[in-house]
Amino acid sequence: MNLDLSQKHILITGGSKGIGLSCAQVFLAEGAKVSLVSRDPANLAAARKTLEKDFAPENIFTVAADLRDAQAAVVALDGAEAALGAVDVLVNSAGAAKRTPAAELTPQAWLDAMQAKYFSYIHMIDPVIKRMAARGQGNIVNVVGNGGKVASAIHIPGGAANAALMLASAGLATAYAAQGIRVNAVNPGLTYTDRLNEGFAADARVQGISPEDIMRNAVARIPLGRMASPEEVANAVVFLASSKASYITGISMSMDGALNPIVV
Numbered sequence: 001m002n003l004d005l006s007q008k009h010i011l012i013t014g015g016s017k018g019i020g021l022s023c024a025q026v027f028l029a030e031g032a033k034v035s036l037v038s039r040d041p042a043n044l045a046a047a048r049k050t051l052e053k054d055f056a057p058e059n060i061f062t063v064a065a066d067l068r069d070a071q072a073a074v075v076a077l078d079g080a081e082a083a084l085g086a087v088d089v090l091v092n093s094a095g096a097a098k099r100t101p102a103a104e105l106t107p108q109a110w111l112d113a114m115q116a117k118y119f120s121y122i123h124m125i126d127p128v129i130k131r132m133a134a135r136g137q138g139n140i141v142n143v144v145g146n147g148g149k150v151a152s153a154i155h156i157p158g159g160a161a162n163a164a165l166m167l168a169s170a171g172l173a174t175a176y177a178a179q180g181i182r183v184n185a186v187n188p189g190l191t192y193t194d195r196l197n198e199g200f201a202a203d204a205r206v207q208g209i210s211p212e213d214i215m216r217n218a219v220a221r222i223p224l225g226r227m228a229s230p231e232e233v234a235n236a237v238v239f240l241a242s243s244k245a246s247y248i249t250g251i252s253m254s255m256d257g258a259l260n261p262i263v264v
Contacts, residue, residue: 003242006031014094095120097158113157173250189256224257
């Protein structure tokens with residue numbers, strides 16, 4: 001299937017590992033060019049090394065930036081567009097709010113969650129969507145998380161940030177549709193990434209059992225019988241970014257293996 005992504009410039013925040021890196025691999029396989037943004041230069045270097053094993057170096061750009069800083073996001077965007085041209089697709093996969101049991105929460109924990117997850121997305125969305133609007137076309141896919149739909153006692157601030165991002169995605173889809181821009185969200189459930197261990201450790205403290213038991217119990221509740229792989233989430237992101245999804249905008253798509261059978 002031709003997804004019409006050849007030579008498109010894809011900017012991926014949080015692109016140095018996990019779901020973001022898997023998105024980069026799938027987009028590059030479709031013939032696109034990718035810019036990766038991450039806070040950690042070492043992670044970016046490792047990601048570039050991984051990608052260059054299979055894809056042309058000239059189609060890959062990396063830039064380190066802390067997206068909790070709005071100006072840093074603009075500088076990163078300027079660098080990416082100088083290297084690979086105007087951004088056609090923005091994929092946000094950066095930032096993750098720390099999972100914390102409710103009894104351990106503080107006002108600072110709530111603020112940190114919004115900075116880590118919500119504003120790290122908004123700071124890049126804002127300049128990108130305005131530039132897309134000036135050109136009359138563009139596509140944004142936000143990798144958010146099902147914690148914004150289903151409350152968890154160890155993920156309340158992060159879930160609140162996710163819920164805010166879903167509303168922002170739907171609102172921006174409506175606001176910018178007439179200017180040729182689509183905005184969608186993908187909400188993964190449990191996915192095999194490095195971020196899993198933190199959540200299992202927090203849950204283990206609450207339940208008084210081992211993180212390994214938490215993982216086994218979590219997987220046992222998933223009707224599909226397993227977690228998602230980052231590539232499976234990436235495939236959904238790439239489809240939504242493609243011309244084959246040309247009439248899909250404003251959605252928040254759950255990907256949790258039917259764990260929470262919600263009618264949307």
